[in-house]
Amino acid sequence: MQAKRQYPSKPDKVYFFGTCVIDLIYPDAGMAAIQLLEREGLEVIFPQDQSCCGQPAFNSGFPDEARKVAREQMRVFHRDYPIVVPSGSCAGMMRCHYPELFEGTELQAAAEKFGGRVFELTEFLTRVLQVKLEDFGAPMKVTWHSSCHALREMGVTEDSKSLLRQLKNVELVELQNEKECCGFGGTFSVKHPEISGSMARDKIDDIQATGAPVVISGDCACLLHITGAAEKLRRPLRGRHIAEFIWERTHD
Amino acid sequence: MIDQTAFNFKQNISKALGDRQLRANLKSAMDGLKAKRLNVFADDDELQQLRTLCNAIKKRALSRLPQLLEQLEEKCAQNGIQVHWAETTDAACRIVLDIMKQHGASRLLKGKSMVSEEMHLNQYLQKKGIEAIETDLGEFIIQLDGEPPSHIIVPAVHKNKDQIAKTFHEKIPGAPYTEVVEELNSIARKNLRQKFFEGQIGLSGVNFAVAETGTLCLVENEGNGRMCTTVPPVHIAVMGIEKVVERMEEIPPLLRLLTGSATGQLITTYVNMITSPRKPGEKDGPKEVHLVLLDNGRSKILADAELRQTLYCIRCGTCLNHCPVYTRLGGHAYGFVYPGPIGEILTPQIEGLDVAGELATASTLCNACEEVCPVMIPIPRLIRRMRTESYAKNSSGTVKGHGYKANFLESTAWTVWAKMNTIPWLNSLNSRMLGLLGGLLPKAGPLKAWMSVRSKPKFAAKSLHQRVKERGVNRE
Numbered sequence: 001m002q003a004k005r006q007y008p009s010k011p012d013k014v015y016f017f018g019t020c021v022i023d024l025i026y027p028d029a030g031m032a033a034i035q036l037l038e039r040e041g042l043e044v045i046f047p048q049d050q051s052c053c054g055q056p057a058f059n060s061g062f063p064d065e066a067r068k069v070a071r072e073q074m075r076v077f078h079r080d081y082p083i084v085v086p087s088g089s090c091a092g093m094m095r096c097h098y099p100e101l102f103e104g105t106e107l108q109a110a111a112e113k114f115g116g117r118v119f120e121l122t123e124f125l126t127r128v129l130q131v132k133l134e135d136f137g138a139p140m141k142v143t144w145h146s147s148c149h150a151l152r153e154m155g156v157t158e159d160s161k162s163l164l165r166q167l168k169n170v171e172l173v174e175l176q177n178e179k180e181c182c183g184f185g186g187t188f189s190v191k192h193p194e195i196s197g198s199m200a201r202d203k204i205d206d207i208q209a210t211g212a213p214v215v216i217s218g219d220c221a222c223l224l225h226i227t228g229a230a231e232k233l234r235r236p237l238r239g240r241h242i243a244e245f246i247w248e249r250t251h252d
Numbered sequence: 253m254i255d256q257t258a259f260n261f262k263q264n265i266s267k268a269l270g271d272r273q274l275r276a277n278l279k280s281a282m283d284g285l286k287a288k289r290l291n292v293f294a295d296d297d298e299l300q301q302l303r304t305l306c307n308a309i310k311k312r313a314l315s316r317l318p319q320l321l322e323q324l325e326e327k328c329a330q331n332g333i334q335v336h337w338a339e340t341t342d343a344a345c346r347i348v349l350d351i352m353k354q355h356g357a358s359r360l361l362k363g364k365s366m367v368s369e370e371m372h373l374n375q376y377l378q379k380k381g382i383e384a385i386e387t388d389l390g391e392f393i394i395q396l397d398g399e400p401p402s403h404i405i406v407p408a409v410h411k412n413k414d415q416i417a418k419t420f421h422e423k424i425p426g427a428p429y430t431e432v433v434e435e436l437n438s439i440a441r442k443n444l445r446q447k448f449f450e451g452q453i454g455l456s457g458v459n460f461a462v463a464e465t466g467t468l469c470l471v472e473n474e475g476n477g478r479m480c481t482t483v484p485p486v487h488i489a490v491m492g493i494e495k496v497v498e499r500m501e502e503i504p505p506l507l508r509l510l511t512g513s514a515t516g517q518l519i520t521t522y523v524n525m526i527t528s529p530r531k532p533g534e535k536d537g538p539k540e541v542h543l544v545l546l547d548n549g550r551s552k553i554l555a556d557a558e559l560r561q562t563l564y565c566i567r568c569g570t571c572l573n574h575c576p577v578y579t580r581l582g583g584h585a586y587g588f589v590y591p592g593p594i595g596e597i598l599t600p601q602i603e604g605l606d607v608a609g610e611l612a613t614a615s616t617l618c619n620a621c622e623e624v625c626p627v628m629i630p631i632p633r634l635i636r637r638m639r640t641e642s643y644a645k646n647s648s649g650t651v652k653g654h655g656y657k658a659n660f661l662e663s664t665a666w667t668v669w670a671k672m673n674t675i676p677w678l679n680s681l682n683s684r685m686l687g688l689l690g691g692l693l694p695k696a697g698p699l700k701a702w703m704s705v706r707s708k709p710k711f712a713a714k715s716l717h718q719r720v721k722e723r724g725v726n727r728e
Contacts, residue, residue: 018716020673024683024690025709027716034725046720048727051673057666059617061639065670072674100633148618181576185616190701192614197705198269198580199616228706 007127008082013043014124015083015117017073019090019220020052022241026220029241033086033121036247040129047076053085055093058101060187067101074098074107074114083117084124086243087219088150091120096153120150121243122160122218135167137249143173143212145203145226145239147219148181160218160242167249173210177202184225200229204237214238216245261610264585274410278579281409285573288516289624306509307628309502310564317554320463320496321545327466331528333541344546345376348455348488351542352382355486357452363472363480364388365457366404366567367490367546369589370602373455385451387444387476389437396423402583404590405514405569410582444476454480454538458491459510459566461543462500468543469503470524471511478522487538489526493545494554494563506566509626513568549602549652556650562597562634564627571621571631577614586611593621597634604653605642612638683715 014037022030037044050073058066073094077083085091095118102111125131144164146157157178164172183189183199203226207215215237217223223239230237268274293299313320325335338344344367352360360377362368362384374384374395386395390408394401396419401407408416413431420439421429427439456477460469468489470477481487497506511517530537553559572578572592583591588599588608596615599608612635621631641654643663649655657663672678690711693699702709720727 018720023716024686024711027712027714027719030716031719031723034720034723043726045726045728048717048721049676051676051679054673057669059636059639060662060666061636061641061643062663062666063636063640065666068670069673148616148620152619152623179620181616181618181620183576183616185618187698188613188616190698192265192577193701193704194265194269195577195580195614196616199576200705224709225706228702228709231707232703232705 005127010040010129011042011082013045013081015077015079015081016044016046017050017053017077017083017085017090017094017118018046019085019087021220021224022086025224026241026244029086029220029244032241032247033084033243035251036121036125036131036243037084037129039251040125040131042129045081049076053090053093054101055090055097056186058093058097063101070094070098070101070111071107074110077114077117081117082119082124082128083114084119084121086121086241087221088120088147088154088156089219089221091118091123092149092153094118120154120156120159120218122163123154123156126159126162131163133163133166133246133250135169135249136252137167137169139169139171140214141171141173141210141212142214142216142245143175143207143210144178145175145182145207145215145217145219145222146178147217147222150218151179156218163242163246164216167246170249173212175203175206175210177206182222182226184222186221189225196225197229200226201233204230204233204235207237208235214240214245216240216242218242259587259608259610261585261587261614264587265581265614268581268585273412273415274582275580277410277412277415278582280412281406282573282579285406285516285570289513289570289573290516292512292516292518302505302509303626303628305505306566306626307564309497309506310566310627313497313502314494314554314560314563316498317493317496320498321493323463324461324466324496325545327463328543329466331466332531333466333468333528333543336542336544337547338544339547341371341546341548342376344371344490344544344548345373347542347544348373348490349377349380349382351486351488352377352453355452357486358382359447359451359453360384361447361451361454361480361484362386362388362391363454363456363470363477364391364407365455365490366401366589367457367492368455369401370492370548371490371546373490384455385444385447387448387480388472389440389474389476392440392444393419396420400584400589402591403569403572404567404583404592404594405572410584448479448483451480451484453486453488454482454484455488455490456481458489458495458543460503460506461491461496462498462503463496464499466527467500468524468526469507470526471507471520471522472524473515473517473521475522478524481524481526482537485538486540486542487526487529488542488544490544490546493547493550494565510566510568513570513624513626552652553601558637559601559634559651561629562594562601564629565594565598566627567594568626570624570626574620574624576616576618576620581614586614593631593635594629597631597638600638600653601651605638605651606653606656609638609642609653609656612642680717683717686711687713687715687718
């Protein structure tokens with residue numbers, strides 16, 4: 001999946017796809033991501049009619065329903081601007097799976113073209129905008145959790161970590177099993193809560209073994225699952241979306 | 253023993269997750285196998301080239317499968333190997349039984365073979381009064397305990413040394429209790445060696461069959477495979493029809509990927525290439541060699557262009573080793589012969605979705621299996637296909653037992669979900685309602701399942717849509 005990608009030069013305008021989890025539960029992360037893009041001099045366009053990428057239905061065995069929702073996003077984000085997505089998983093859906101979803105239909109070419117415009121936020125910040133970050137925050141230790149789709153579909157984990165490494169007061173301690181799934185898995189989390197919970201416990205062990213009080217991730221669904229499980233286990237753990245974490249430390 | 257008539261996945265999962273020893277045994281074994289694999293594929297460019305090559309070999313072979321099988325049969329016959337065709341596992345078992353009967357044999361010496369597990373051969377023969385003796389060390393151990401394999405390559409991987417010591421001491425007459433690996437090996441060896449000499453019929457699996465030469469390729473590390481295929485006067489090889497490849501030159505890259513992926517070895521201790529029974533003037537080898545070709549649903553899988561990729565599988569088991577679900581459950585929880593990611597797509601196609609479709613729910617779609625599969629099977633994509641077919645209305649499914657969940661409430665839920673996410677005012681209303689009243693949602697259905705292991709999600713008072721509007725961001 002991790003095909004070597006050609007990156008465009010810096011555009012004037014970008015679309016922002018907020019994702020449904022950020023929309024409903026982590027809007028601060030979405031606002032932070034928009035501000036990071038605006039700070040680089042871009043005009044950010046947030047089409048009001050956007051909703052979800054369609055992945056929940058696609059992965060649960062309901063491709064027809066996923067297609068309806070995907071088609072709606074393709075209609076809403078119709079102009080030729082890059083689409084920046086603050087989630088490796090949703091970006092992976094739109095970039096890698098829309099073409100699969102519309103395979104053999106009249107929308108296949110459009111889906112491929114659409115996928116070509118989709119960028120994960122940290123990928124866009126590093127590869128297209130080549131941002132330089134100045135850290136105003138207090139010294140602290142953090143660890144990083146990569147979603148499986150950021151890692152294995154979008155291949156952007158190094159981009160995310162490179163941003164954290166730019167923060168001079170932040171010490172990034174990597175997980176021992178960084179490549180192992182946290183157990184969220186969309187509807188898997190409610191269809192197999194026992195397995196999902198067991199995976200979360202191992203992830204929490206790994207996170208807490210780093211000694212970092214905060215886990216940063218580019219995917220809010222993983223964070224919701226990991227921090228939710230930690231709270232249930234009474235093992236306090238803070239999760240922050242990378243956009244929010246970076247924005248807080250780098251704006252005046 | 254696995255009771256397949258009452259496959260209760262949820263119950264199996266709870267039992268497996270509650271077994272700390274199992275988790276520890278699996279973790280240590282899987283971590284070791286993964287590290288060894290990584291070590292033997294240190295050059296990623298070479299690995300990716302090999303994967304592309306072997307994917308093409310399997311793709312090409314399966315596109316000409318009927319011709320290749322006929323060619324294989326013809327070559328085998330020329331070489332003196334008797335070929336038998338079995339459409340079902342029952343037919344395959346009968347073929348083995350008939351050969352045993354012809355020779356008046358009452359004991360079968362078995363090398364490790366997953367197809368024989370698929371046939372439930374041991375149970376079948378037992379009912380006919382024939383004893384099947386497993387000679388692979390792992391299979392030998394689990395046979396003593398009356399268990400099926402928990403992994404397709406390392407069948408006793410769920411047990412640790414101490415548990416094996418206990419089994420040997422209790423189940424092998426006269427065996428002392430010892431936790432020393434060499435001594436345990438020696439007990440098994442002594443026990444098996446005499447049986448090899450007395451054995452009348454040996455049975456093995458087949459890793460690859462070469463159509464152009466009629467050669468059966470079999471890799472193993474213990475020498476028991478070679479014993480089973482050379483010491484008894486009759487050798488029966490059983491294989492799934494998808495194991496045939498066209499040319500001998502395709503074997504080295506396939507073997508490199510198979511042994512590297514399975515056990516992190518450059519080559520196995522024994523590589524057996526079997527092309528004929530003992531020829532006049534030769535001093536060893538079986539006098540008769542039989543090849544049983546098993547279909548058991550494979551032709552049907554072959555007929556579907558997407559599902560056909562399931563048959564690329566060379567049974568290396570690395571998808572199991574890398575699966576975060578398998579490594580927590582072990583193989584027994586999956587209830588059928590093939591566990592883990594490959595089992596999630598193969599088992600429902602063989603047994604029917606109505607029987608084994610739940611297996612396909614046991615994946616987070618993390619793509620770890622796809623990343624390591626040596627023949628590049630898009631396992632997550634095929635898992636999604638199993639899920640889709642589980643809900644498929646009558647005409648739109650092709651997998652046996654499809655649509656077994658077609659009338660589930662879940663279908664209605666997704667219809668509503670699609671409406672919510674395609675009608676902007678409805679979506680907006682929904683997010684406002686959640687922001688205001690989300691905290692009051694009853695602890696039922698999916699939310700109850702969510703909260704069984706996590707705290708309740710806290711919906712934001714204002715959605716991103718609202719925040720963006722307030723900030724005056726261009727909303728088109």
